[in-house]
Amino acid sequence: MATVERPHLAVHNIAAAVSELGLGLGREPPSIETEHRGGQCHVFQLTFKDKERDSLAVRVPLYMPGDDAKIHALEAEVKTLQILEAKQFPWAPRCRGYSLTFANPIQHPFVVLTWIAGSPLQWDDHVPPPPLRERLLAQLASFQLSLVECTLASSVPAAAFFERIMANRRKRVQDGKLPGLSDQDCLDQQRLLSTVLGDEGMSETALAMDHGDLQPDNIIVDADGNMQSVIDWAFAGMVPIARAAGLPRFLWPSESLGFASSPATQRDRQVYTASYASQPSQAAAYMRRWQGGNDMDLRTLYLESIFSKGMHSSLAQLGWQPISGQNERQPSFK
Known part of the structure; x- marks a missing residue:
């Protein structure tokens, strides 16, 4: 206390x-x-x-x-x-x-x-153990699926949404308000958008709410380890579906591992995506689209870099090529 x-x-x-x-x-x-x-x-x-x-x-x-x-x-x-x-x-x-x-x-x-009665979720590569771990992952997938389903809407194409954010950041960089980022870093980020999203993703107008900080500290569980609620919605917002339907933050590659995913995280992702694989809803289809693919890690981190100055700087320093779990570079977006 x-x-x-x-x-x-x-x-x-x-x-x-x-x-x-x-x-x-x-x-x-x-x-x-x-x-x-x-x-x-x-x-x-x-x-x-x-x-x-x-x-x-x-x-x-x-x-x-x-x-x-x-x-x-x-x-x-x-x-x-x-x-x-x-x-x-x-x-x-x-x-x-x-x-x-x-x-x-x-x-x-x-x-x-x-x-919300309960306590924050304790989560690492070993805690919680099976089968509670698999049950929680399914509950968290249900959370994301429900959030996307109930807030799904339509707006400007994703390209326009993201380009506006990137243009605003570039202006701040040019004004000297964001040390650690260069104008070239901004140009590189802008140039890669179409490669990351693809033609369909660039023109996609669907958007939904993203919690913005779905991490264990914000997930409340009861004494039996069942998910009760998610707290701290200060960073939530309506964003293009590529972002809203992406993997939750606690399943992202780890910066401490050179932006690689541990074997445990890779297994967790498989359980997470399998839990909604048979769901027929449009929200589930979006999640399958944006939580799969060989370039999923880099795509996830790239989209985060649009919202996070720290991630933007980190990926720029790595040449936009985070290291994979096999200590090999992932396919470059360059």
Whole structure:
């Protein structure tokens, strides 16, 4: 349990801030049972003496730089969760209220969510062991399949979507705002887009929601290891289907292994994709399309480089050719 030594974050101030949202807290004051520090947010579990009341999660973006950025990130997460609730998506917490201002009792914007009981998934090449591992992979595939199915929409062609992001980054590089990347790195990335997506992928207009950070820390499981929910939707967004239907982040090649995939990860991928192989839906067809192929690792990392400056720099330094598991270069996009 982490503690935050800030007077304005005392339990009575948190309770007062939540009460201002019209969320009645009852006669007895609530208490803070647990606290969790994430990369950008501090989460307080607000519990009640009335055992019939479910706990609430109060998420405060204490560790995110910039006041405007905090408000924007919370606003985006709230909109995402409201969309998912309207679509009856079962794998996300529900938003119960929010404050997008610093003018409140805790002097910080915050969001109030339903509390998800359980603990973060523990995951490495050996934990969890079979058969729980296979069951969890199937549950996670069901999560992604459901998310794509319920948010599937149509927009501009994927090429236009990605090119806009790349053009904006190149402008920042040219303005000297992104040290570590050169104008040539941006040109190389832009040139490879059609090779990565192919003609069909370039013109594809389907898009769906991507969680943006599907990693074990954001996957909550119960005492038996069953998936309960996915938390931290701050980075979620509607993206072209090539991105939304791609492999979840925890099945990506490892940078620590030179962008190779361990034998365990390769086996996990086979289990993951096999779990929806017979599904007839359009969402499953998209997942089969974008989670397969010999160039899948490089394609996955390339698409990440469009959103991540760090990945862009890493792939540029490697000449856009991550090392395969056999210590041989994968087919070059050059």
